[in-house]
Amino acid sequence: MSLDTQTREIREIILQRIAVILQDEYEETVQEHSEEYLTACLAFKSDPRLNELRLALNRIQRGDFGRCIFCKQHIATETLRTTPTAHFCDSCANALRKRRGPQLS
Numbered sequence: 001m002s003l004d005t006q007t008r009e010i011r012e013i014i015l016q017r018i019a020v021i022l023q024d025e026y027e028e029t030v031q032e033h034s035e036e037y038l039t040a041c042l043a044f045k046s047d048p049r050l051n052e053l054r055l056a057l058n059r060i061q062r063g064d065f066g067r068c069i070f071c072k073q074h075i076a077t078e079t080l081r082t083t084p085t086a087h088f089c090d091s092c093a094n095a096l097r098k099r100r101g102p103q104l105s
C-alpha cells in the first residue's frame with residue numbers, strides 16, 4: 001500500500017485519536033500505534049466514534065478516502081486534519097447546514 005504524504009499524515013491523526021479514546025475511555029494500555037495493533041484493539045467495541053475512525057482507515061486502504069460522498073470532490077486537507085472522519089467537502093457541509101436551519105448548527 002503506497003500512500004501520499006498527506007494521506008499518511010491523516011492516517012497518523014486517525015491512529016492517534018483511536019489510541020487516545022482507547023486509553024481515556026477504555027483504560028487500555030496502548031503498546032504501539034501501528035494500524036494492525038490498533039484495529040485489533042477495536043475488534044469487539046461498538047463505540048460509534050471508534051467505528052467512524054475505523055471506517056476512515058478502511059477508506060484509506062481502499063483508496064477512496066477524502067472524497068465528498070455528495071459531490072465526489074476532494075475534501076480540503078485542513079478539514080480532514082481536524083475532522084478525519086468528514087464525509088462532506090466544505091461547500092456541501094455548508095449547504096447542508098443552511099438547509100437544516102440555524103437551530104441545529
Ligand SMILES: [Zn+2]
Nearest residue numbers: 068071089092
Ligand atoms: Zn461536496
